[in-house]
Amino acid sequence: MKQFDVIIIGSGIAALQLANKLTKDLNVMILTKQNLTKGNSYLAQGGVAAAVAPGDDPYLHYLDTMEAGAHHNDAKAVLEMTRKAPELINGFWQSGCRFDEDENGNLLLGMEGAHSEKRIVHSGGDETGRHMVEFLISDLPSNITVEQSAFVYDLILNQEKSQCIGVKAKLPDGTNERYIAQHVVLATGGCGQIFSFTSNAETATGDGIALAYRAGAALTDMEFIQFHPTLLYVDGRTRGLISEAVRGEGAVLVTEDGKRIMQGIHPLEDLAPRHIVSQTIYDYSRRGIQIHLDISSIKDFSARFPTISKLCIQHGIEMEKGLIPVVPGSHFIMGGIKTDLQGRTSIPGLYAIGEAACTGIHGANRLASNSLLEGMFVGSNLAEWINIRRAGIRKPDNIHIPVQNFYDGELPDPAILKQTMMDRTGIVRKKEMLSLQADWLAKFNHDKWLEAALDHLSPEQLTSLFMYIIATLITQSALERTESRGGHYREDFPYEDNANWMKKQIIHQRKNGKDGKHEFNQTALAT
Incomplete structure (x- = not known):
């Protein structure tokens, strides 16, 4: 058994921002399932949204975030983040993280879908996350x-199950x-x-959410899955992400005979919110x-988007023809x-x-390039919160590892799970298919x-x-929300129901070994 002040599970932007901002007198452990760069943050192409242009304003960024999120967002949280965004970007820039600049040494800003201004800060063209x-x-x-x-596979609670005091992990030697x-x-x-078409790293299997749910933490908004409109599609498979920044630079979606498909669909056409384009x-x-x-x-596509160009050439796309075959795929869970x-x-x-x-920031559909920003923002907030309380840190006591029930039941085949989730709980949903998926998942004894x-x-x-746990929760939530909003589209309930659903959240939290729908108890937050 090893003891630390802080354990961080994961190595994306949020985790690394937190680690770097914790005071140096804390003993911190980062645990990763694979190596440090095998996550979605490292793959992020687009950039970071921040109102840093002279004519832009954090309030406009706030309005765009709320509109993209179908006003399901926590408005106060959104405004707090958009106001903090310029400071966070400048902090990285001044610390030596290089962002792309124009000929005058100013930040080079891009446009992405559902933004009203050019405010996307990027690095290395389409290599922002990696840099x-x-x-x-x-x-x-x-x-x-x-x-x-x-591989962290379980959370350790104290004997009263009132506090998390550690984790169990499986090491390479077994x-x-x-x-x-x-x-x-x-x-x-x-x-x-958990979907057959996805932009995500192979490590993105919902581990942390499942760990928290098994331990009894409250989950919410599991039905809201963002499907990115443009994944490279070759030989019946998705091969990687084609960043929204490509459409921000002027690319348009067309059929094989050249018909533009977004004209007449939305005022922003090819830069409409992601769920509409998908x-x-x-x-x-x-x-x-x-x-x-x-x-x-x-112009100069390969210079502006070197990673995407390399990806396309690697999969046999003739770039001189100027056409990249795309399909939507799962990209982000709000x-x-x-x-x-x-x-x-x-x-x-x-x-x-x-x-x-x-956090409630993304609402029902994340605004493009707000994910790295949110990781920077909340990672910093948590570091500040822990740092203020570091003098009171003590080693957990009352460590008790309960004897759990042994169960050797069957689990779904991952390939079948991914395909059925895409077909039944994917971009377009309806009760008949969701119920079919829920019944199939129930056969594997979730409880x-x-x-x-x-x-x-x-x-x-x-x-x-x-x-399996995540697929079950998403399907249950999608069945319960009888409206369409953001990343959740019900063919049998195709419109937003603001009278009943705009701010209503579906909470999953295990009580006495069973899932229940509960109001989130703010007083239960760590203090």
Whole structure:
């Protein structure tokens, strides 16, 4: 058993921002399932949104975020983040993280969908996430210990189940290790891999959200999945992300005969909010019509988008023709572990930041390039919160590892799970298909798996289990929300129901071994 002041599970922007901003007298452990760069943050192409242009304003950024989120957002949280965004960007820039600049040394700003102004800060063209992650890794202080290939599979609570005091992890040699700390932070990213078409890293299987749910933390908004409109599509498979910044630079979506598909659909046309663009492309693909991104109007495409160009050439796309075949795929979950803006969950001692958390900032549909920003923002907030209280940090006591039930039931085949989730709980949903998926998932005894001991399972079995738990929660939430809003589109309820649903959240929280719908208890937050 190893003891630390703070344990951080994950290595994306939120995790690394937190680690770098914690005071140097804290003993901090970062645990990662694979290596430090095997996550969604490292793959992020587009950039970071911030109102840093002379004619822009954080309030305009706020309005765009609220509109993209279908006004399901926590307005106060959104405004707090957009006001902080310029300071966060300038802090990175002045610390040595290089962003792209114009000939006068000013930040070069891009446009993306649903933004009213050019405010996307990027680095290396379409390599923003990689550059920012590498910068943060290079700046990690000596009080941070990193243990890679440590698969966290369970949270440890005290005997009264009133506080999180540590985690269990499976190491590469097959042994299990316990890590104990006063502060346990889930920064494990999203769950895009539960769908067959996705832009996400292979590590994005919903681990942190499933861990929190098994421990009894409150989850919310699990039905809101953002499907990115443009994934490279070759030979029946998605091969990687084509950033929204490409459309921001002037690319348009067309059929094979050149018809523009977004004209007349939305005033912003190809830069409409992501759920509208995704649903439009999906509509064509259901009729067997392949959609392409026409990039012929973009000068020096390979210089502006080196990563995307390399990806396309690698998969046999003839770039001189100016047409990239695309389909939508899962990209981001707006819901997750319910937290405040310090990352505090409903379980004292347990925190969540980044895509695994739901702060209410993204609402029903995340505004482009707000994800890296939110990670920077909440990561900083949590660091400040822990730093203020560092003098009072003490080692957890009353450590008690309960004996759990052994269960050796069947789990869904991951490939079948991914395909059925895409077909039945994907971009376009309706009761008939959601019910079919819920019934199929129920066959695998969800409740028994929630109570089961996991120590004997392999990493592959654990991944399948976490994917299964997340798929069940998303499907249940999608069935319950009888309206369409943001990333949740119901063909049988195609309109927003503002009278009943605009701010209503579906909360999942285990009580006495069962899932229940509960009001989130603010008083349960760690203090």
